[in-house]
Amino acid sequence: SPDERQFDDLIAADSRIEPRDWMPDAYRKTLVRQISQHAHSEIIGMQPEANWITRAPSLKRKAILMAKVQDEAGHGLYLYSAAQTLGTPRDEMTEALIAGKARYSSIFNYPTPTWADMGAIGWLVDGAAICNQVPLCRASYGPYGRAMVRICKEESFHQRQGFEILLELMRGTDAQRAMAQDAVDRWYWPALQMFGPPDDASPNSAQSMAWNIKRFSNDELRQRFVSMLVPQAEVLGVTLPDPKLRLDEETGQYEMSEIDWTEFNEVLAGRGPMNAQRLQRRRDAHEDGAWVREAAAEYARKQAAAREVAA
Amino acid sequence: SPDERQFDDLIAADSRIEPRDWMPDAYRKTLVRQISQHAHSEIIGMQPEANWITRAPSLKRKAILMAKVQDEAGHGLYLYSAAQTLGTPRDEMTEALIAGKARYSSIFNYPTPTWADMGAIGWLVDGAAICNQVPLCRASYGPYGRAMVRICKEESFHQRQGFEILLELMRGTDAQRAMAQDAVDRWYWPALQMFGPPDDASPNSAQSMAWNIKRFSNDELRQRFVSMLVPQAEVLGVTLPDPKLRLDEETGQYEMSEIDWTEFNEVLAGRGPMNAQRLQRRRDAHEDGAWVREAAAEYARKQAAAREVAA
């Protein structure tokens, strides 16, 4: 069909697809799944860090942390808006999340028992997210790509702030240094897992790459991430918990231990340390706030009706 | 009437009136008012101390404090039972309390900002309560008098425990001693006010004394209390915050500064520091627990019905 041809041409030219353009159903579905999953991740991802807002150890760190968690709510909002341009209402996505039917990034099902987790999340989790997301700024779907531009800008701030938290800890007392290393030990492997299964076991990637939604393979991104981490770990003075990690001078690639996917799959299947709590907290916020949302909607209706009478 | 004569005879003989006995309406009303007010005081009085259960500074003190607050719930239960024998259902009394229509001792509208308040409440508030209550063990109404016997026994434990808390603080660090003295400063006058207005301004006392409900006048009890405190304060090493306080060797009575009733009346009128919070907390507990009480009642009904079918 001519529609289809136009779509294919736009993709071939690496141009943006806009909401008014025709697009294949599978393309739309893939995008809605990916964008809403990303939005949900931002929203659930607020919790592990919000856990430390009231306990942040200095006023400056408290302010930075509040700003960061608040940014994540903002990211969620942009992304839900982008998904809405594809015809899926926000309510529907929210309901799916609360009902436990929607995916979000598994990384947020790990606990944040210490302040150093605020550093490790920023440095490792946001770092991995950036590697994943920078290429998405060029994603073929316009609203998604543009949302990602804004998000990436803020994420790189967050990563730097995480790095600074760890740096301060590593320059601090023995207890602080131990806290930092322990957090890095706990978050390193989950962060590497954020890039998804190895390329030879990743069935959806090919189509996404053909559609210019995805630009690099999982393993390529993982390499890029590790090559970014290694020098930073040196500056910090933390040890990355992989005894086999080393740069192969010939290939320019990092060799690493094999990733243990068993735990990852457990968490993905809902058996992680925090899965239940994360969903329950979101559900509670949603239910506790129902009367507020209803009031706002009812008030808006009344105001609209009053304006109509006045006109 | 012969009923009336029998009642008067029992009173004259300083015997007990029992629930099945005839009694004048005014006697019944006075008793219901006094017993339910006393019960409410036990229940509201749990809050200022419950405030420190989760933060008690040693496991031993935590255990003692939990036992004490729990005792107060028990006292509330005995007293509600005694009031029920006069024909007023517990639900009705509870509703009156929650609706803010029933009185409870004003002393529980003061805050407990420090651990030393646990000592001062025990030593001063429970001490004053005992002076008030010991004579009530001989109150003419049987169920009330018997409830008071049990209560007084436990209260004297509580007073001793309060004294011990203060003693430990006074033997401790500077900060601990300051904390203890500050608490004594804050609770001394309110404790003296627990005996009620001076005799010449106490209209209800005469009738209560005639009916053998009350045995000593407000001022007599206040004297008795102060004469108990003075030597104990010396042991503790705390200063009672009344520069005029001294024993008149001739009369054997303590001279003291005039009590400032303005603040007392403010608190009594509902304008104390904690009035709103105390009632709200009780209301919240009652409302949050409604579904539990309904479930228990419904279950009991179903069980009774099942037994009936079986029989």
Add this chain to the structure above:
Amino acid sequence: TTDVAEYALWLGDDALILSQQLGWWISRAPELEEDVALGNIALDLIGHARSLLHYAGTASGRTEDDLAYWRTEPEFRSAWLFEQPNGDFGHTIARQLVASVYLFELYSRLRASSDATLAAIAEKSLKEVDYHRDHAVQWILRLAGGTDESRRRITVALADVWPYVDELFRDEPLIDRLEGVAVRPSTLRPAFDDVIVGVLSEAGLQTPAGFIASGGGRRGSHFTTMGYLLAELQVLARQHPGASW
């Protein structure tokens, strides 16, 4: 001077405690837009708190963090209004209404303080507090004019918060010693009442009456919530004496 430092501490503690409480809402608000809005307000307030505590500390060589993390409850100077618990969203909004209308009037006048630092902090904070006030007012109108349930809840919330209004406008002795520097609280009351009456009458609500709490925050006596709030605020800092973060 010590008096100016004490006054800065009063204002700084108010902002700090309110910020601490609002920060709790981030990730728990009724809608994402409110996670953002309440987060913004909390951020503004922690900014004010930092400026004020920094200034308060200069007199005694203490940092903002020394003051926030290493004072005990009786050393804090916040008023009880700011110490009221978050409650449901209605309680938070009722507290925000009182707080932001009060702070708006306060900072408006404080711009004319003879103390240049306080005047500058007031100038900078005023715009932000103006937004906080608008946020609270819009929610009061929505909740009062929304459903029966929301109207019931905001009515209860206003009644629960009102006992703590009075303390904000009391002229403590310190104020007499700071003529021209501090704003006399009692002089703010008429303007506060005007705004409140305007908002509540637009919302079709009564101004709550009745009981007035004793307060005492300026003299170090605090609402029951404070001990728990400080335990949480200070726990990590206190576990690592001497550490920097």
Add this chain to the structure above:
Amino acid sequence: TTDVAEYALWLGDDALILSQQLGWWISRAPELEEDVALGNIALDLIGHARSLLHYAGTASGRTEDDLAYWRTEPEFRSAWLFEQPNGDFGHTIARQLVASVYLFELYSRLRASSDATLAAIAEKSLKEVDYHRDHAVQWILRLAGGTDESRRRITVALADVWPYVDELFRDEPLIDRLEGVAVRPSTLRPAFDDVIVGVLSEAGLQTPAGFIASGGGRRGSHFTTMGYLLAELQVLARQHPGASW
């Protein structure tokens, strides 16, 4: 030995954390009888905690209070079940059901420990835990057989608590080193399941299934609630280092 002390710490921390949580209910229970009942249970548990922590501390010269007030979160050994929040009364009862059935089976076997102190503590505690178990079972029956609302709530509560059951029965390496002293957790599971199945089937409820939490309390990794719980538990003691109370 250090191993025995570590084992006593596990059991002591479980009792301490649960007691701390139940203590919150005193003055907040659905009826006065429950203020008394939950208070009694909290008191029994703090008694067990004190005996166990006292014993745990003898190996290292620490008192029960050193252990309760001066350890940091990773040094605690409680299982996640005990760290689950009070929630509504249904959640507390669901947690009590699991805790008391588990503790009853545990203490029954621990009476035969070759360690005389542990055996004596178990003997003494067993009667009390039996009462706790009865209390929980009666409430499960009432809530399940009461109103639709109470049935809905207890069903949700059991589902929320169930992920944390599994951890209680895991055989950590320490257990291998304490043959004859400690009870092997996995051996308690059949008896636990029998009792639970009996109670839930009498109540007409399903045994919840599904997700199993990772746990990790025995190795110092704790549920999110722990940081806050400890901040509150320890705040006063930590504000006055070296003080006695």
